[in-house]
Amino acid sequence: MFTQRRLGKLIAGASAMALAGMGLFGVAAASADELSDITPGTPGSISVHKSSADPVEGLNNGSLLTPDPGAGLGLDGVEFTLQQVLFDGAPIDLSVADGWELAEALAPESAGGALPTGYTLAAGVPQVTEGGVATFSGLDLGLYLVTETDSGNNLIDAAAAPFYVSIPYPNADGTWNYDVHVYPKNTLNTIEQTKTVDDSAKVLGQEVTWTLVTDVPDSDLPYKSYTLTDSLSANLDFISWESVSIGTGELVPTDDYTISADNAVITFTGAGLAKLDAAGATTVTTVLKTKVNSIPEGGVIENTATVNINGTEADGTTNTNLGTLQLEKKAEGENGVLLDGAEFELYGTAPDAEGEPTSSPLATGTTVDGVVKWELHLGIEDDMESSYWVKETKAPAGYVLPADPWSGELVVTNGQILIETITNHKPTGPDLPLTGASGTVLFTIAGLGLMAAAGGAVLVKRRRSRTQG
Known part of the structure; x- marks a missing residue:
């Protein structure tokens, strides 16, 4: 015989299951008499609120919280998947006591795991958050499993644990809530980035190597995107991307990542993201070679690289002088x-x-x-x-x-x-002696005398020739 005490226990169990994965406690159960208040055919809804706010302490009774603990911090693009729980291939009817008994048999910790014999799940219906909320509307009465299935462009550390939600959900005052609001725990990762430059270059024109190391945290959900942007200053000439590595494993260009036409952006492909997912907590190391072509005013050349993982950015800057x-x-x-x-x-x-x-x-x-x-x-x-x-x-x-x-x-x-x-110093050398000036005059006079004698001999010879002729 299904007693009122038994029914109260079942409903209390369903309440706890509805809030599993939220870090909050269930509310008091309704009595057996209140089952007659459930109206079959009444459409229900589940609104999943996802934000970057820290988890709050206290109770959640399935109602819309005021003030919203995640106000202004809602995460868009996070995907949740809703599946109705079936027994013997049919939805669990929560308008009758037997349905609540079937719901109670599923412990909260079983959500997302193997189900007992007889229980199955209907096809999943995905919904992504807009304004930090994913709403599933037009739901039939029954028990549902909610699973966070995609991070979107958000750097989520730990996905919310899968949890059950009942439609309707019992209120503490004995009424029923057909529009249930849930607030899963949220944990975001942060990116730690370190950029260094080697000190081997000594003269302008020699190669300068920049190394960027990004600490990538482990994530329950697959990574959606990884890009590295390094737009060089006018004082640097691009030479090459020397390597890109996950941990100690070097990635393969084109297969694991692509390089933009202007050589400024590295983008992981699906294959590269799969390697990143498989690595768990790891580092991504990128090595860039450049050449300094000029000295800027002030003599400091800064180089900044920006890493973007699932929409979350971090900058690393270093300089050479x-x-x-x-x-x-x-x-x-x-x-x-x-x-x-x-x-x-x-x-x-x-x-x-x-x-x-x-x-x-x-x-x-x-x-x-x-x-x-x-x-x-x-x-x-x-x-x-x-x-x-x-x-x-x-x-x-x-x-x-x-x-x-x-x-x-x-x-x-x-x-x-x-x-x-x-x-x-230009050497001049010592002064060298020269022949004296008087000797030079005598030599000059003697030379003139010889020249005069020679001229007279010529004149005598010509005169004799005319006389004989």
Whole structure:
């Protein structure tokens, strides 16, 4: 015999099931006499509220909460699927006591799992949230299973646990609620992103490598999208995307991700997203190679990359710093002229006590119009200056190297031009002796006398020739 006490227990069980997965408790059950108040054929509805608000403590009785705990934080595009619970292939009739007994037999924790013998589920009906709410309307009386099946463009950490909802739902005052509101627990993930730049480049024109590491959390729901956008500044030239990896596994271009025509955006394909889903909590590492083509005002080149996962964005920014060292080669003296052809080596470390280099040269240069210029990578992040040493290896033609061919320490600061003047001595040599001036005069007179004698001989010879003729 189905007693009033038994019926009260069944309805209480249904109330608890209706709120399972919401982190809230069921309300008091109605009495057996109130079953007659249920009106078969009355359409019902289930409104699922999804937001990024933290779960609230307290009770939910299936009514619309005022104020809304998720006001202004509703998540759009989250998909829920509704399935009516069947017994022996037919809907459970909650207008009669036997129907509530069948409903009670399903423990709340069974939602979403294997069902006992005789219970099945009808075909699912999906609905996505708009304004943070997914509403299933025009429902027949019965027991329903609600499952969160898709995150949409939301970075959801844990999907709401599947839960049962009854139509109607018993109110504490003995009436019945045909339009039930539920508020599943919500947990959103956050993206942690770190961007670094290597410090190996020393001179303008060398490659600069940027590495972006994104911590991707595990998710109960499949990831819908993953994009990485890196729009380079005018001071950087794109060279290549070197690699994209999930964990330690490198992805395959075209198969796992695509690159936009302007090389600014990487987008995971379905295959890449599937690998991301399978990896659980992991990292995505992307390596980009560029070349610095110019130094901006201030000397700091920032590069920002934006990761977007399921509509949630995170930025990572880092920088490299540059400055200029300019040598002017002049002849020794107050108004020394600029000299071409002097050759120099640039070092990032000081020479040893014997004047020998302690590292390989960073660059070489030859003066043109008296000048040699190096545009330099000084460091990354907060490293805004660097020290350099210059060695002259060849003096301009006609000049000699100084006894110490090394400069002192030259400190170059980001965004600035350090001009250093280096002079060379031009040797003149000692005065050489010459033959005296009096001797020169005698030689000149003697030469004139010889010339006069020779001229007279010619005249005598011509006169004799005329006389004989």
